Amino acid sequence: MDRSLDSIEGSRQTMLIGGEWVEPKSGRYLPSYDPTNGQPWYEAADADxxxxxxxxxxxxxxxxxxxxxxxxxxxxxxxxxxxxxxxxxxxxxxxxxxxxxxxxxxxxxxxxxxxxxxxxxxxxxxxxxxxxxxxxxxxxxxxxxxxxxxxxxxxxxxxxxxxxxxxxxxxxxxxxxxxxxxxxxxxxxxxxxxxxxxxxxxxxxxxxxxxxxxxxxxxxxxxxxxxxxxxxxxxxxxxxxxxxxxxxxxxxxxxxxxxxGGKSPHVVFSDVDVDRAVNGVVAGIFAAAGQTCIAGSRCFVEASVYDQFMDRLIQRANEIRIGHPMDEETQLGPVALHAQLEKVESYVGMGVAEGATIVAGGHRPQREDLIQGWYFEPTIFAGAKNNMRFMQDEIFGPVVGVIPFSDEKELIALANDTRYGLAAGIWTKDIDRAMRFAREVDAGTVWINTYRSAAYMSPSGGFKExxxxxxxxxxxxxxxxxxxxxxxxxxxxxxxxxxxxxx
Structure with a gap:
């Protein structure tokens, strides 16, 4: 099998139908773009x-x-x-x-x-x-x-x-x-x-x-x-x-x-190791540049640990290495599409207009080696409210809003105040609390003291929209x-x- 990048580069890719590799009946092809530089790198058949x-x-x-x-x-x-x-x-x-x-x-x-x-x-x-x-x-x-x-x-x-x-x-x-x-x-x-x-x-x-x-x-x-x-x-x-x-x-x-789609709640209680919870939240929203339907894009943090948590989350976000996705040192690559980049920018602007405050990121990086690609900085909003549009709509990018909460009852109401129900995560040492959350949250997958952990043996799927x-x-x-x-x-x-x- 020869499907190396070199063999695909600049090629026209045909389709597999009935065991044969066939041209589109219309003869038309469409370009596929490399998100690191915005340039087309092959053409796929434009089927009808x-x-x-x-x-x-x-x-x-x-x-x-x-x-x-x-x-x-x-x-x-x-x-x-x-x-x-x-x-x-x-x-x-x-x-x-x-x-x-x-x-x-x-x-x-x-x-x-x-x-x-x-x-x-x-x-x-x-x-x-x-x-x-x-x-x-x-x-x-x-x-x-x-x-x-x-x-x-x-x-x-x-x-x-x-x-x-x-x-x-x-x-x-x-x-x-x-x-x-x-x-x-x-x-x-x-x-x-x-x-x-x-x-x-x-x-x-x-x-x-x-x-x-x-x-x-x-x-x-x-x-x-x-x-x-x-x-x-x-x-x-x-x-x-x-x-x-x-x-x-x-x-x-x-x-x-x-x-x-998803707009998953990611919850942090004060009884956990803050660094471990921060690491989990980073995994939930900044891995894959936020382009996962299970992204933990609504983060709820118990008020007593909110300031400490935010300081460490901001520090981690600012330390994330943005770069070419083929580089082993890179931690955040580009978003996949130019239209998706524009969507992310639009929702960030919307969050500012609604009164939330950017405390990390919020822009395209201006490094010379990144300027032609579709990159966006890992972005954190403080002062978010759950009814803000950027907190209700799926952005599909590296953007998270963080909200403090005071008690468990308030938390469940906030977590479930969304039209989505794909996933949810909670960080706590209190097993009773964790199990109450798992039972009461409207989500098809619930992670306890972990996030974005997948297994092919497990059923996955969402509720609501x-x-x-x-x-x-x-x-x-x-x-x-x-x-x-x-x-x-x-x-x-x-x-x-x-x-x-x-x-």
Whole structure:
């Protein structure tokens, strides 16, 4: 496999449809930009509805083909393990592609790609463990049981912040169950998903099991989510886009799995080691330049330790090393898109206008080696109020507002005063308090004395406007399989044909 950065640079990337690498039917391509310098570095195919039709048709054909449909669960598991080994072997290359595409730290991407093979191995082991149940009923001469089956073609739309990691947990489960897939990656970060497609070929998956179409959300993406040939849609992205996708899916009665926006509360009580809590808050908001839906962008600190906490948080923020994401010493790289940089700037200006005070950061760095890229300083607001717009809207950048609180009851009200419910974190030595918080906070994931800690064995997903459905663990196997009830009458007797049999 040759997917080095040099081989991608300046190239035109085709799409994987039905086991073939194909040009877009329109002949159009779109540029992908390097966020460290704002320059295009390759072009991806600009797919339209005709390309999406071809990809869904290929996935439908593969789903019904004996090469895939009649493959045993154990054989599917072996195939997924082969893919896992190839991902492991090519992990560093995939990590470098993603870093070049979205600007996240290379060492962050390397950790993500080191975890991907484990995820594939985990779900490969699930392939022959997805089973139905035998159900006792009030009829002694009947056998009543359920089967769990694949649902069909799954359409996946992935975001630009962690394309392969956010694809893997759902994709691996879909493959283990026996579904086929059409992926539309973000138009800003298509290269790593296309590289993954080559590994599918090398692993020996039947043609059409995994398909990749690239292009803009309002053309290729919309054509995919409107397509009547899908059995389910998996989407990770903004709440606004999620609403549009759900509306399109509803017209075809297609269910969705959605991980959407977040505005997560990150709570610090006075009984913890302040330095450790500061480190956790830094991880929650400044890692990945704040471009994570679980970002702890609303920080609540117990009043008695607020001043001490703020002094140390400001010091840490000012010490963060901003630089090129390929450099091992860099701690904060650029945001992925120029439009995202402008959005971050807009919300920072909004926070100032609303009366909050910038106590760290707040600007684009002016260093000569950074000026052409899409960098933004780690930014802290004091004097924030929970009803300020920058404290309610997802910014998706390295910006946090810090609010003091006095008691636990007040804290829970503040934490839950948001339309989102994806994640939450708390730092305290009081286990009773921690468990009360975990029970009462509206969040799909709650971290206690840690933050941004992920595990493929755990179900993740949000409440409220953060979406619905789960990724990870056995829950995702339920998400992408269907249950069929089978009833066998072995009595040999005739029943009254005009009366339902309840006994």
């Amino acid at each position: 509805a005709a390309d999406v039709d071809a990809a869904v048709a290929a996935a439908q054909k593969a789903f019904t083909s004996p090469d895939w449909r009649r493959m045993t669960q154990t054989q599917r598991g072996k195939l997924i393990r082969r893919l896992a080994e190839l991902v492991a072997r090519n992990g560093d290359m995939l990590a470098r592609i993603e870093t070049r595409d979205n600007g996240k730290l290379l060492r962050e991407m390397q950790v993500q790609l080191q975890g991907a093979p484990d995820t594939y191995h985990y779900f490969a082991g699930m392939a022959d463990k997805l089973h139905g149940d035998t159900i006792p009923v009030n009829k002694l001469d009947m056998l009543n049981f359920t089967l769990r089956e694949p649902i069909g073609v799954v359409g996946m739309i992935t975001p630009w912040n962690s394309p392969l990691m956010l694809l893997t947990g759902t994709l691996a489960a879909c493959l283990a169950i026996g579904n086929t897939v059409v992926v539309k990656p973000s138009e800003h970060t298509s290269a790593s998903t296309l590289a993954l497609g080559e590994l599918f070929e090398e692993a020996g998956f039947p043609p059409g099991v995994f398909n990749v179409v690239t292009g803009y959300g309002n053309t290729a993406g919309e054509a995919l989510v409107r397509h009547p040939g899908l059995a389910k849609i998996a989407f990770t992205g903004s709440t606004q886009t999620g609403r549009r996708i759900a509306a399109h899916a509803a017209s075809n009665l297609v269910p969705c799995q959605m991980e959407l 953060s979406g619905y459905g789960k990724r990870g663990g056995f829950e995702v196997m339920r998400e992408f399989s269907r249950v069929k009830n089978v009833v066998v009458d072995y009595s040999g007797a005739n029943q009254d044909p005009f009366v339902i049999r309840l006994r």
